[in-house]
Amino acid sequence: MASVKGGPRRELEARGLDLSSYIGTHPMSGREKSGPLAATADLFEGRPWVLTPTRDTDTEVLNLALELVSHCRAVPVVMDADAHDRAVALVSHMPHLVSSMVAARLEHAEEAAVRLCGQGIRDVTRIAASDPRMWIDILSANPGPVADLLTDVAADLEETVRALRALESADGDKRSEGAAGIEDVLRRGNAGQVRVPGKHGSAPGPTRRWPSSSTTSPDSSPASSRTRAGPASTSRTSGSSTRPVSRPVWCS
DSSP, X not given: OOSOOHHHHHHHHHTTOOOTTOOEXXXXXXXXXXXGXXXXXXXXXXXXXXXXXXXXXXXXXXXXXXXXXXXXXXXXEEOOHHHHHHHHIIIIIHHHHHHXXXXXXXXXXXXXXXXTOOHHHHHHHGGGGSOHHHHHHHHHHXXXXXXXXXXXXXXXXXXXXHHHHHHHSSOHHHHHHHHXXXXXXXXXXXHHHTTSOOTTSOOSSTTOOOOOTTTOOGGGSSSSTTSSOOOSOSEEEETTEEEEOOOOEEOO
């Protein structure tokens, strides 16, 4: 259940271990707090829970994982391990570092300025409260994809700085160019933000889409016909009772 999947899988393969009973999973429902007092009953409800079966994963093992996800009321999403690592670099690991960098600006700020903090800065810096030791482990296991994303962010920052400097100019043309550059950044931010699903995967805007099992099939997933893994059914029987197992979303 670690935050990175590709590295652990490759290490197990390199050791020649039997992977039939192994499956990587990652519930996308963490908080910046930990421990029993930070627990909530609905922590997993409606949240994606990634499963990364290998070509050797037994069907029974995958179904057991699906049952666990179902009991936690989460949404199973089947992915390739390396695709998962690239995805979490974008939606979790890189944002955490950016949040920490913003929060670091407050460490030695004047008290009068910090007293003005509102909900906006709280939202941006909330995840910066997480345990640094845990995040060193996470980032050490997924450095390449995170570095690639931060390179793109750095390029955006350079363009934004140039646009802001242009706004300082007395030259009207430069000021217009600067305003256009800032507007571009803000509009691209709007376009990206509306794609973020709600807690239960809901999408208020028509441009937001979440993969569904009705539009994809198990044959397009990493656990395809070339693998042994695949949900044999959507229910699991124990004794005389049948317990439901969530139907997975298959992501290529």
